[in-house]
Amino acid sequence: xxxxxxxxxxxxxxxxxxxxxxxxxxxxxxxxxxxxxxxxxxxxxxxxxxxxxxxxxxxxxxxxxxxxxxxxxxxxx
Numbered sequence: 001x002x003x004x005x006x007x008x009x010x011x012x013x014x015x016x017x018x019x020x021x022x023x024x025x026x027x028x029x030x031x032x033x034x035x036x037x038x039x040x041x042x043x044x045x046x047x048x049x050x051x052x053x054x055x056x057x058x059x060x061x062x063x064x065x066x067x068x069x070x071x072x073x074x075x076x077x
Contacts, residue, residue: 026048030045030060030063032044055071056071
C-alpha cells in the first residue's frame with residue numbers, strides 16, 4: 001500500500017481525531033478501490049470511525065457513493 005497522505009478523517013462526517021480524540025479509525029476498501037503506486041489516497045479507500053465501522057464493513061461490496069449514501073440514510077448524517 002502506498003504512503004497515505006489523507007489523515008484519518010471520517011468519510012461519513014468530516015470529523016477527525018482532533019474533534020473526537022477518543023475515536024479509533026480504520027480503513028474500509030470498497031468496490032471502486034483503485035490502487036496507486038505513489039503517495040496519495042486511493043479512490044474507494046475510506047476512513048471510518050469505530051462508531052460506524054461494523055456497518056461500514058458490511059457494505060464492502062458496494063461502490064463509495066452507494067455505501068456512503070446507505071450509511072447517511074441509516075445514521076441520518
